[in-house]
Amino acid sequence: MATTTHAPPARHPATSTDRRRRIAARPAAWIVWGVVVFFFLNLLGVVASVLVSSFGRRWFDTWLPDGYTTDWYARAWDEFALLQVIVVTLEVSVLVVGLSLVIGVPAAYALARRSFPGKRLIFLVFLLPILMPPITYGIPLATVLYKFGLAGHMSGVVLANLVPSVPFVILTMTPFIEQIDPRIESAARMCGAGLRTVFLRVLTPLLVPGILASAILVLVRTVGMFELTFLTAGPDSQTLVVALYYSMSASGIRAQQSVDAMAVIYTSMMLVLLVVALRYVNPTQLVAQVKDEPEH
Amino acid sequence: MSGPGPGRPLTHWRHRLAERGVDRQLWLLVPALVFVIALFLYPFFYGLTLSFQPTTGGPFSDYVRFFSDSYERGTIWITLRIALPAALLNVLAAVPIAYRMRGRFRGKRLVTTLLVVPITLGTVLTAQGLLNFLGPTGWFNRILLASNLVDEPVRLTHNYWGVFFSLVITGFPFAFLLVLSYLSGIDPTLERAAATLGADWRRRFTRITLPLLMPGLATTFCLTFVLAFSVFPSAVLVGNPAGETRVISLAAYQAAYEQYDYPYASAIAMIMGFVELVIIAVVLAARGRFYTGSTGGKG
Numbered sequence: 231m232a233t234t235t236h237a238p239p240a241r242h243p244a245t246s247t248d249r250r251r252r253i254a255a256r257p258a259a260w261i262v263w264g265v266v267v268f269f270f271l272n273l274l275g276v277v278a279s280v281l282v283s284s285f286g287r288r289w290f291d292t293w294l295p296d297g298y299t300t301d302w303y304a305r306a307w308d309e310f311a312l313l314q315v316i317v318v319t320l321e322v323s324v325l326v327v328g329l330s331l332v333i334g335v336p337a338a339y340a341l342a343r344r345s346f347p348g349k350r351l352i353f354l355v356f357l358l359p360i361l362m363p364p365i366t367y368g369i370p371l372a373t374v375l376y377k378f379g380l381a382g383h384m385s386g387v388v389l390a391n392l393v394p395s396v397p398f399v400i401l402t403m404t405p406f407i408e409q410i411d412p413r414i415e416s417a418a419r420m421c422g423a424g425l426r427t428v429f430l431r432v433l434t435p436l437l438v439p440g441i442l443a444s445a446i447l448v449l450v451r452t453v454g455m456f457e458l459t460f461l462t463a464g465p466d467s468q469t470l471v472v473a474l475y476y477s478m479s480a481s482g483i484r485a486q487q488s489v490d491a492m493a494v495i496y497t498s499m500m501l502v503l504l505v506v507a508l509r510y511v512n513p514t515q516l517v518a519q520v521k522d523e524p525e526h
Numbered sequence: 527m528s529g530p531g532p533g534r535p536l537t538h539w540r541h542r543l544a545e546r547g548v549d550r551q552l553w554l555l556v557p558a559l560v561f562v563i564a565l566f567l568y569p570f571f572y573g574l575t576l577s578f579q580p581t582t583g584g585p586f587s588d589y590v591r592f593f594s595d596s597y598e599r600g601t602i603w604i605t606l607r608i609a610l611p612a613a614l615l616n617v618l619a620a621v622p623i624a625y626r627m628r629g630r631f632r633g634k635r636l637v638t639t640l641l642v643v644p645i646t647l648g649t650v651l652t653a654q655g656l657l658n659f660l661g662p663t664g665w666f667n668r669i670l671l672a673s674n675l676v677d678e679p680v681r682l683t684h685n686y687w688g689v690f691f692s693l694v695i696t697g698f699p700f701a702f703l704l705v706l707s708y709l710s711g712i713d714p715t716l717e718r719a720a721a722t723l724g725a726d727w728r729r730r731f732t733r734i735t736l737p738l739l740m741p742g743l744a745t746t747f748c749l750t751f752v753l754a755f756s757v758f759p760s761a762v763l764v765g766n767p768a769g770e771t772r773v774i775s776l777a778a779y780q781a782a783y784e785q786y787d788y789p790y791a792s793a794i795a796m797i798m799g800f801v802e803l804v805i806i807a808v809v810l811a812a813r814g815r816f817y818t819g820s821t822g823g824k825g
Contacts, residue, residue: 258622258626259626262622262623262626263626265619265623266623266637269698270640272659272666272695273640273643273644273695275655275659275664275665275666276652276655276656276658276659276695277643277647277655279655279658279659279664279665280651280654280655280658283658290663291663293665293668332557333557333558333561334558336554336555336557336558337554337555337557337558337559339554340551340552340554340555341555343551344551344552346546346552347546352555352559355559355562355566355567356558356562358566359562359566361752362752362799363752363753363755363756363775363802364756365756365758365775365778365779365795365798366756366775366795366798366799366802367566367569367570367573367795367799369573369778369779369782369791369792369795370569370570370572370573370574370576370792370795371565371566371569372782373569373572373573373576373782373788373791373792374568374569374572374573375569389565390565392561392565393562393565393566396558396561396562397562400558425551450646454646454647456649456650456758456759457756457758461779461783471650474650474651474654475650475759475763478650478653478654478763479762479763489654490654490658493651493654493655496650496651497647497651500646500647500651501643501646503646504642504643504646508639508642
């Protein structure tokens with residue numbers, strides 16, 4: 231912490247204004263870094279206490295558990311049928327990512343390249359599912375899905391998770407498509423390529439980085455999406471977050487540590503995804519999904 | 527694209543549409559539009575009409591029922607009491623920190639990467655961690671006790687503060703990363719120009735950076751508020767879901783999945799959406815009063 235604070239301006243000769251600025255800024259800098267470090271310490275405490283507890287044999291009213299064991303993982307694996315839950319999570323995520331790309335990328339192309347009457351309205355309609363919190367539209371959506379017999383198993387979970395994912399793909403892909411020179415497409419068209427060929431042979435290879443970025447973002451959001459999955463899942467279509475929630479809200483029956491073990495499995499899955507994601511996208515992209523949209 | 531054209535009048539009609547930008551390429555939009563209409567707009571309006579068809583009574587009786595029951599009506603106030611301070615704190619704390627970190631320094635990428643972690647962990651895991659960490663025998667209370675700051679463990683879980691902290695842990699990094707990206711969008715030459723005219727950092731911040739940042743801050747506040755307003759898992763897990771953290775999303779959930787009263791649940795969801803939109807509309811109206819030009823950290 232101390233090393234980072236006085237790293238940059240140390241070299242050049244300090245003029246009087248410079249020195250005044252540094253003296254004024256010093257306490258503020260300490261406070262800011264102090265707040266950041268405090269935040270990270272607590273965050274570390276939150277994550278580490280789950281991790282330590284999941285390996286602890288017995289942990290009551292002491293700083294650290296009595297002994298360490300990996301039994302809780304085996305127990306959580308059996309008790310919560312984690313293999314099935316993880317398989318469901320992967321199936322749902324892959325389906326959601328694939329479908330949202332297939333539906334979203336063509337629409338993003340049309341929105342990026344064309345101008346037509348009602349474009350702004352359509353853009354707004356695509357924006358709404360991202361701006362609304364999932365619980366608000368999730369309850370009417372789940373009602374409709376139950377009415378048509380789609381909820382309670384995997385198809386309902388996939389359909390519900392597509393609702394924020396498709397607009398998300400559209401919003402992240404539109405700027406990527408705008409960057410591609412339209413003359414490349416015109417040249418392909420002149421050489422006799424139809425729309426489908428232009429898409430598959432010219433645009434898709436150029437769009438691979440964008441597609442990867444939005445696929446990984448959708449994947450992270452789907453694995454972490456609690457509300458929509460929670461509202462539409464049946465007993466054998468729970469994803470890992472939802473299973474974790476149920477095991478926590480029924481924690482009286484189950485040992486605290488096996489719930490913690492499950493939480494650690496979930497965390498490590500998310501962290502692997504995150505490490506992969508950060509290779510392809512900027513950290514701010516994970517949060518600023520609506521930043522690139524035009525002003526309304 | 528090829529193939530024999532249809533009859534002449536149809537071609538003519540097509541040409542006129544094509545002049546306005548409507549042609550066959552717009553079919554690309556159709557899957558996504560059908561999808562949004564079927565799975566977002568239709569359920570929304572279905573819920574809206576359902577909320578006016580209660581199981582008993584006239585069309586508005588579910589709304590009357592919600593507002594006449596103080597236990598139900600209170601959920602709006604409870605939600606706002608958690609969500610507004612949390613969103614405000616997240617945005618206000620993010621500004622000085624992002625202002626300090628907007629330049630380049632060693633480890634910046636590490637800090638931003640670490641901040642993404644709580645966002646991806648999600649509220650469920652945060653809740654579990656908070657129960658362990660802030661609980662009466664958790665490390666936080668142990669440190670407080672060991673350093674003689676308190677005599678007995680502070681109660682921080684299963685009440686208002688548990689939910690509040692979970693919103694800060696997931697919401698603050700979100701707000702910070704957004705504010706940071708808005709701040710880096712502000713042209714640094716503006717501040718340097720002010721510096722050459724003799725403005726100290728305080729004046730540069732209040733007269734140049736802050737006004738340009740305000741629209742971005744408003745957007746950040748809205749997004750953070752939306753997240754905090756729909757708080758659900760942490761309100762159940764680290765809060766006191768029967769009392770002081772019975773938020774409105776919990777009321778809607780209970781109506782739908784415990785009483786199986788879908789019209790009433792839809793009515794609550796509509797009220798929830800309405801309250802939220804009112805707050806966002808107020809913030810965005812205030813945002814419209816600031817400069818949102820090209821040099822600004824616009825939202």
